[in-house]
Amino acid sequence: KRLGFDEVIYGKNKSTNQLIDIINLYKNKNLNFFCTGLHPEKINELEKVFPDLYFSRESGTARNFAYPETKISNSVGVITAGTSDAQVAYEAIETLRVLGIPFEKYIDIGVAGIHRFLHYLDDLRNHSVLIVIAGMEGALPSVVGGIFAQPIIAVPTSVGYGTALSGFTPLFAMLTSCANGITVVNIDNGFGAAMAAFRILQQIENKND
Amino acid sequence: KRLGFDEVIYGKNKSTNQLIDIINLYKNKNLNFFCTGLHPEKINELEKVFPDLYFSRESGTARNFAYPETKISNSVGVITAGTSDAQVAYEAIETLRVLGIPFEKYIDIGVAGIHRFLHYLDDLRNHSVLIVIAGMEGALPSVVGGIFAQPIIAVPTSVGYGTALSGFTPLFAMLTSCANGITVVNIDNGFGAAMAAFRILQQIENKND
Amino acid sequence: KRLGFDEVIYGKNKSTNQLIDIINLYKNKNLNFFCTGLHPEKINELEKVFPDLYFSRESGTARNFAYPETKISNSVGVITAGTSDAQVAYEAIETLRVLGIPFEKYIDIGVAGIHRFLHYLDDLRNHSVLIVIAGMEGALPSVVGGIFAQPIIAVPTSVGYGTALSGFTPLFAMLTSCANGITVVNIDNGFGAAMAAFRILQQIENKND
Amino acid sequence: KRLGFDEVIYGKNKSTNQLIDIINLYKNKNLNFFCTGLHPEKINELEKVFPDLYFSRESGTARNFAYPETKISNSVGVITAGTSDAQVAYEAIETLRVLGIPFEKYIDIGVAGIHRFLHYLDDLRNHSVLIVIAGMEGALPSVVGGIFAQPIIAVPTSVGYGTALSGFTPLFAMLTSCANGITVVNIDNGFGAAMAAFRILQQIENKND
Amino acid sequence: KRLGFDEVIYGKNKSTNQLIDIINLYKNKNLNFFCTGLHPEKINELEKVFPDLYFSRESGTARNFAYPETKISNSVGVITAGTSDAQVAYEAIETLRVLGIPFEKYIDIGVAGIHRFLHYLDDLRNHSVLIVIAGMEGALPSVVGGIFAQPIIAVPTSVGYGTALSGFTPLFAMLTSCANGITVVNIDNGFGAAMAAFRILQQIENKND
Amino acid sequence: KRLGFDEVIYGKNKSTNQLIDIINLYKNKNLNFFCTGLHPEKINELEKVFPDLYFSRESGTARNFAYPETKISNSVGVITAGTSDAQVAYEAIETLRVLGIPFEKYIDIGVAGIHRFLHYLDDLRNHSVLIVIAGMEGALPSVVGGIFAQPIIAVPTSVGYGTALSGFTPLFAMLTSCANGITVVNIDNGFGAAMAAFRILQQIENKND
């Protein structure tokens, strides 16, 4: 339970039947669970079987418990380069919500129009952790990391085509960023970015007590 | 200066002559600098030109200032899977030292003999951040991340041959780890891992003040 | 017939019509055959044409003969890291069954919660061969191989996304494992792992006679 | 002769002996030639044989003719992200020189400290073509392309390590840049970038006549 | 507005619902927009919602404004190697049209029958910029670049199979072309090629004024 | 000690100084060790420091103990496709020797002259395990596996050039072999193949007792 949930289910590689079995198992054991990676059609099928679960289509998730009260006092800024990156942001945001972490979102402020990003400089400075989500060339974390001193968790997305390499180009770009001390999670892994933020925020809270 | 140094020089792609020019420039400007990625032979050459610099062969670094006093109260655990990974650990450790961050090192406690790692469970729990360094299959961060709740910064190394892919296999393994919320930096990037730890520790300290 | 079957058909790259032709051919020749790699929909179509065959949906296989009696006295342990890896385990298990090999299965005991695995240490020690199945970072065989002295056949699976590289990351990780003497088969190749176990078990039995 | 030279020799894959033969051939034919891709040591050897050639070590080039007078009225801005990218810039600059094209250079103004780049906004606006050279994550052309309307020729460099992939990461990043209408040349190909600028500038001049 | 449009939407990674939201937003703001990367089925759905938009199926684009008058006096030649490359050409052509740029198209004149290309030598010489589109081995730009002195923008396409590598083979071939000064855009990126031509043509016009 | 050695040192990624430290450590602790991956030049240097060690240049190994008596009654056949693959065979053979396992070697009997292999059919049938070593296209294990029923451990080597891909082509070929139940180890990993054979042979012996 240490890392925020009784159980987390990764839904992408599981059939609907496998998911139904696992969900029933956890419900029978009275365990709280959070499930990610659910394609809209899987959600449609699961919703018929489990009308009492909480589903979120924009983030592709399901859970069997209400949002907890905010348990953490410091906040996370969730930034995306483009509008196409938004669905990864929603997976991160939904995870933050079920962990009781406050957040603010900043969608579509990538480097092709750098003024959009510069407009939010003051807002962004207030967050304890910045999650920066970008596809294509993945340049935004470099700019953010050059300006801000907070922990930065970069999330490459599979947005783009050709040389975007399904997200490997922004992944590699973020890992070899000329801005120092940026860390990176797997392609499209909004869940993992939120969990990494949770690890940091817990540490901040603990040391404050 | 926000991120700990006046200037950082990445020495790997620069010739000795380029390095001499840059170092002279910074010395003339009275700037403090930290230089990484120095092959032992480059150090030999630079030492002749700049006998007053501080060189560290095991970490491949140089600097023109003494270690600062410890400025940070929380500590970092630096863990490696094998002995061959040690030189990446030394780059991280040297960076922590020049940033005034306390640390402890745990070398050669990888998963092939899981008891070695289990032996340090209590020690490791005391650190605010864990830097976990591994080459070959890069499995150690998964085990660490399944047991500990702190922020974990995984560093893949180029140790291994054949399918180790010069570090891309542990890199990819760490990014797709089944342990949640692990973040990753570039292959052999001990410096970046320490900088990421610095970003987190600063945040902890700031909120404590 | 030496390797356990009259004929093995690999069903994945064949159309249903090709499969019908081949099956009729073998039936007319009175040959026993085992067919793997059958997608559920292909099974549905084949079942209409051949109601007398034995189909197994969870393993994607078909055969025209009943399970043989157990011919081998030593057993195989079939281990998976996650629940998503189970279908590869079932292909291995079905192959073991048609070869008359006793087995035990251990599903979802991967490294992210190492206690799950440690719980079965005594059971696992009893098997003559261990088949260890894992996707994502593929770390489980390293831990198993560090603890047990038996032959270990590692099977990477295509479970995961992004840097899991459709199974190439666990494949490469298993091949470069820091545990010694682990051998590996193709991605998702439960059939091949069981056949490799069969080769070993036959050798044990032969030498015992 | 249409593209500026009688002959261009690519020196990288040729042995010193091959180069000597080719140079003698062209000298005997009274042809002007420009040779690129010369490692410093090859230059040392060639210099002994041909003391009358013009060698440039920082760009790795040789020629048998003096710089022509400036023949083009519009200029090129040559920008690099880091100091390590400078040697690619010098290959471009040397090529511009032998083509009689005016230029200005801007070294080490990459995105990790975006203020450095912003400082030159007015200067950069005056050039007819911008050559933007960057290694590592290759983010600078995206920022430049989002601000300026001129033709932008992006040159990825092999500077970096690990996920920089010897220049493939900045190459792919530049090709999938979210800034529109950026074009790209081969990794480290300063020569090709200058030639592309030449094609554009010639077109401008022609239409002006 | 500098680069020709109020807004450009990349339609490929966006769901129809996301597209409807964005289009409504821009319509409400009275902004002109151009949308690319629309699969025929998405166009069918959008056409029902927005009967007043201009759709082009052969180029996969949509816009909410009539073609502007031709604003540029110099023209672009759009060349393809095969008939299968035509749809990328149409994306380039549609972009040129909405930018008010005159053009001529030359479809299916690739190197396998070099006479087809040689037939158009005189026509091609008249254009200020040549966009050369080719899949498979991508050899056409090398031949064009060896004959013509104009700016050449090469566009690799995903036409082909096996070693065509979904366009990476022509991409790499174009970047390493033995013809000097060719520049390249992303695979299938007809839009980007037209934008690059626009940058060049604007520069020619400006200098003419 | 379970897997045959007190300690195994992998020498490739360690400097001579690191090796000297480790060897001294183990000698002081009175531990037996076996070291692999030693380049001839490293052996030259180590021999000067440790004249009492046993070095083997053809296998690139060192040890501080005499060969044990043969402890295992069943034997291993070590087969190579070409003469260039011999050095990988020697690493396997040296490992078998220090483990006390009897073996026979068959060098240069690859598929390009299939008669060479057919000549040894009867000899090969007597071994309990076959280690099959091949570079280039790696076809030999498929032929061996189609004829023999024993456990087969295939070792790809880095012999070859171009599309041999430093051993990845034979590696992939062996993993996707049409012969059933072949298992594979890392490229050039003669040590690992011998260890895998040891795991199997131990199992045979144990069950015999």
Added chain:
Amino acid sequence: KRLGFDEVIYGKNKSTNQLIDIINLYKNKNLNFFCTGLHPEKINELEKVFPDLYFSRESGTARNFAYPETKISNSVGVITAGTSDAQVAYEAIETLRVLGIPFEKYIDIGVAGIHRFLHYLDDLRNHSVLIVIAGMEGALPSVVGGIFAQPIIAVPTSVGYGTALSGFTPLFAMLTSCANGITVVNIDNGFGAAMAAFRILQQIENKND
């Protein structure tokens, strides 16, 4: 017409509508054409529009002319390793037929059961060219090339999974074959193999006249 057809159409990357336009064009010009790469569903649609064309589903081809009489006196042997490779063989065979070349086919005689191949040694010796088709590890051409002296055209197929890499593993294996003088065509390219055979056979016939 030199290479056997008025026109060849590659159907894979073209839509049904594009194909209808091209076919009508060629019919109106009274040109003979041969079309390859037609998915069964495209054939169904084209058959409705052009009931007078000759379609072949097993080879995925169409033509508007009857088979010519055999024009060539020497024959081609078409060999496949497995039954799954048969459809590539049919593309080669259909091409040979429309070129008037005699042939013999040998399906499913791959190396996993080397006796199947050895059975046909005498038959195979009679052909002037051997086309050898194999997926998975692609070992068959090495064995054929070691025994026979004729020209051998190897065709890798996309049959297999995981490390078969959609045909790149047999492609690379065939190119690095230890049998000398084997040549290779693109993955699944039965058409190209037949055309290469045609080039050779024409040369034989010409020199005989």
Added chain:
Amino acid sequence: KRLGFDEVIYGKNKSTNQLIDIINLYKNKNLNFFCTGLHPEKINELEKVFPDLYFSRESGTARNFAYPETKISNSVGVITAGTSDAQVAYEAIETLRVLGIPFEKYIDIGVAGIHRFLHYLDDLRNHSVLIVIAGMEGALPSVVGGIFAQPIIAVPTSVGYGTALSGFTPLFAMLTSCANGITVVNIDNGFGAAMAAFRILQQIENKND
């Protein structure tokens, strides 16, 4: 002996000592041998030991027999795109010589200056087989194959940098060439191309007798 030599030795992956052993072995057996892949320095060492062998530095080969008389009446044209490709041509030519095959060479006539190639059209038409050697984008075989009807053996070379991918780009380009019936050998494999020509020429001669 069927394929022209008693023995062929591939020298690249063998140490000088290994080579000396093998050469002595063959000399003692009175076998004729041909050795390829010899680096100039290896030749220097071997020449001291075997002053009676015939060495060729430009092709990197050695043999212990004089050139045979020309045994074949038809000739081979050996074409290269650039001067840097010449050393691969020399390996092919030396192999043709020891096989007694007449040939003509055409160096540096690649597509960047298509007139160079067009100049030799009539000469090239006379050869029975064309070996076409090219690095970088590898476009020359496509142009040759579109014009000539003879068998064409394309040889990609490792000449180039960056996206030339050490020869994989011309390799892939040649395999996916839009000219029909071109066949390909491994990167830099001049030897293999000559052997493939030998297979074809033998067939022509045989049928003529």
